[in-house]
Amino acid sequence: MMNDISRMHPRTILSLNCAVTAGSVLLCLLVSPMRLPGMELLTVNPNWLLIWVVAWSVKRTVWQGAIAGIALGLIQDGMSYHNPTHAVSLAIVGILTAKLQKQRYIREDFISISLIVFGMSVLAATITAIQFSLQPQEIAAHLARGPIGEIWLNHQRISLSSAILSSLWAPVVYYPLNRWWEMIGSIEQPQS
Amino acid sequence: MYTIRRWWERNGLRLGLVTLVLSSALVIRHTQGALVFEIYRLLTRPFIGEPIQLTSTENARVKELEQRLAEMESQNRQLQQLLGYVAKQPNKGITAPVIGRSADQWWQQVVLGRGSSDGIKPGYIVSGIGGLVGRVTEVTPNTSRVLLISDPNSRVGVTVSRSRNMGYIRGQSANRVIMVFVDKVPDVRQGDVITTSALSRLFPAGLPVGRVESINFNKSPAPEAVIELSAPISYLEWVMVAPNPMNPDVDAQENLSEPAPQGEEGDRSQSQPSENTTDTQGQVTESNLPAESIYQFQNRDAEPTYEEAPAQSAPPPSTEALSPEPAAPASSAAPPVEPPAPSAPQSAESLVEPAAAPEPIEVAPPAEAAPPSAAPAEAPAPIENLPPAASGSSSDTRSDDP
Numbered sequence: 001m002m003n004d005i006s007r008m009h010p011r012t013i014l015s016l017n018c019a020v021t022a023g024s025v026l027l028c029l030l031v032s033p034m035r036l037p038g039m040e041l042l043t044v045n046p047n048w049l050l051i052w053v054v055a056w057s058v059k060r061t062v063w064q065g066a067i068a069g070i071a072l073g074l075i076q077d078g079m080s081y082h083n084p085t086h087a088v089s090l091a092i093v094g095i096l097t098a099k100l101q102k103q104r105y106i107r108e109d110f111i112s113i114s115l116i117v118f119g120m121s122v123l124a125a126t127i128t129a130i131q132f133s134l135q136p137q138e139i140a141a142h143l144a145r146g147p148i149g150e151i152w153l154n155h156q157r158i159s160l161s162s163a164i165l166s167s168l169w170a171p172v173v174y175y176p177l178n179r180w181w182e183m184i185g186s187i188e189q190p191q192s
Numbered sequence: 193m194y195t196i197r198r199w200w201e202r203n204g205l206r207l208g209l210v211t212l213v214l215s216s217a218l219v220i221r222h223t224q225g226a227l228v229f230e231i232y233r234l235l236t237r238p239f240i241g242e243p244i245q246l247t248s249t250e251n252a253r254v255k256e257l258e259q260r261l262a263e264m265e266s267q268n269r270q271l272q273q274l275l276g277y278v279a280k281q282p283n284k285g286i287t288a289p290v291i292g293r294s295a296d297q298w299w300q301q302v303v304l305g306r307g308s309s310d311g312i313k314p315g316y317i318v319s320g321i322g323g324l325v326g327r328v329t330e331v332t333p334n335t336s337r338v339l340l341i342s343d344p345n346s347r348v349g350v351t352v353s354r355s356r357n358m359g360y361i362r363g364q365s366a367n368r369v370i371m372v373f374v375d376k377v378p379d380v381r382q383g384d385v386i387t388t389s390a391l392s393r394l395f396p397a398g399l400p401v402g403r404v405e406s407i408n409f410n411k412s413p414a415p416e417a418v419i420e421l422s423a424p425i426s427y428l429e430w431v432m433v434a435p436n437p438m439n440p441d442v443d444a445q446e447n448l449s450e451p452a453p454q455g456e457e458g459d460r461s462q463s464q465p466s467e468n469t470t471d472t473q474g475q476v477t478e479s480n481l482p483a484e485s486i487y488q489f490q491n492r493d494a495e496p497t498y499e500e501a502p503a504q505s506a507p508p509p510s511t512e513a514l515s516p517e518p519a520a521p522a523s524s525a526a527p528p529v530e531p532p533a534p535s536a537p538q539s540a541e542s543l544v545e546p547a548a549a550p551e552p553i554e555v556a557p558p559a560e561a562a563p564p565s566a567a568p569a570e571a572p573a574p575i576e577n578l579p580p581a582a583s584g585s586s587s588d589t590r591s592d593d594p
Binding site: 014018026029030032033034035043044045047067068070071072074075076077078079080081082086125128132150154158162 | 205209210213214216217218220221222223224225228229231232235236291292293294295296297298299300301303344364426
């Protein structure tokens with residue numbers, strides 16, 4: 001298969017790469033509203049888009065991570081609710097994950113990806129909780145998430161279950177994507 | 193020039209890709225993910241079963257019927273008091289499969305497999321086997337998104353079916369909601385049936401919501417109760433979507449009157465103390481009149497509490513008496529407890545001449561409408577004491593709060 005692809009025109013390879021990447025995002029989006037057995041813990045589902053952002057950013061630059069986070073955050077805004085926006089938390093996740101790569105003690109295997117996803121899920125839930133708490137008072141009265149204590153109670157439940165589930169499901173997204181991008185990279189490498 | 197061109201050759205493609213990605217993300221956001229949900233529905237269509245499963249959960253069905261019956265009995269007592277009550281038209285509902293849940297962890301939503309091509313609009317009421325489930329917030333051609341009443345952002349005005357004590361519910365977790373009472377000392381017991389109240393603008397009155405599981409009277413500022421929802425929110429498969437009978441154009445009104453378009457379920461009952469002068473408040477209070485202050489109107493002629501009763505109910509009729517022409521559309525948008533046209537003049541008249549209240553109303557209501565009262569028919573004294581105690585306390589707390 002690799003030979004087939006390496007014989008293609010660089011433009012074709014590029015568009016194929018784009019299609020596969022966009023397709024993987026679409027798959028993550030489609031699986032988000034789904035609740036199959038093993039995908040739900042305390043009514044919380046794994047954060048698929050966060051897994052994708054981590055898988056994307058782990059071997060890329062800070063900017064690429066940030067842009068991916070913003071784009072997926074905007075899409076998730078459209079699919080759930082846009083206030084507070086998801087773009088902030090996902091962009092920060094993308095930036096931090098891209099930063100992590102420089103540190104030598106993180107090796108690229110499943111366990112470390114799962115660990116990163118675990119930490120980033122907790123972080124993303126915390127950022128969202130902060131966003132909820134920082135909402136102006138008059139909006140908060142209407143859009144009331146209840147008292148602030150309740151937000152943080154929800155945060156505990158959401159961050160923990162989402163982190164556990166996301167880290168367990170992370171290899172499902174990471175492994176095939178990583179293989180694909182490695183293959184594309186090894187084809188593009190000799191040419192450039 | 194040359195450097196710019198070189199830069200463009202090197203980074204143009206990348207820049208183009210980034211712009212493409214970000215703009216398509218923005219488009220998806222502005223269309224509320226319509227494309228994604230349409231694809232999702234196409235893919236999940238083969239897995240949607242038949243609505244026959246509706247009958248499989250008989251337990252919940254029985255529970256719903258019980259609750260509806262309790263609500264009907266209670267409502268029936270009130271209806272006998274009200275002359276000129278217009279019966280609600282039976283809604284034609286749309287059966288819709290639940291094909292997905294919220295795409296995010298902080299919101300409790302479901303995705304339905306029917307959309308605007310089947311006639312669903314934002315603001316429609318969604319109910320499951322056991323009772324109320326939520327409200328449609330977003331619609332695409334073939335899917336629609338429902339904000340569940342178990343979402344912490346959902347606020348629904350509810351009432352205790354037995355004692356008509358008001359409050360609102362706030363979502364908590366999958367199958368439990370918190371009910372916050374308006375009264376300081378509500379008449380509520382464990383196991384009481386909770387239904388949507390006439391104060392709610394977003395939901396029609398009388399839909400079963402759940403049962404009281406536990407009550408915390410010590411909670412400040414108002415007592416709270418934990419309600420167990422009667423609809424199986426966590427494993428919904430099929431739901432009924434029906435237009436909101438009290439407010440068919442609820443979406444248009446929502447967008448005009450509310451700051452945030454869909455997320456808030458802010459019901460008027462909880463924000464009532466703060467704003468009493470607006471037009472919407474006028475209709476809400478008016479819709480409340482038959483339920484709560486009917487006693488005051490009836491007992492007024494013979495009563496020492498004559499001054500108190502008009503003082504409590506003065507604001508709504510006076511605003512209507514000043515401006516009769518806005519009152520008519522306002523009451524037509526309000527819950528159909530009374531016929532729209534005569535309601536405003538009636539209440540104004542009865543204010544002026546309380547003795548004109550018809551006799552059937554006078555005889556019937558105190559006997560049945562005050563549930564815990566002992567032998568009210570023969571003894572007028574307890575009747576007189578009861579209404580100010582029950583409804584007076586509620587209106588007192590309301591006027592005290594701001």
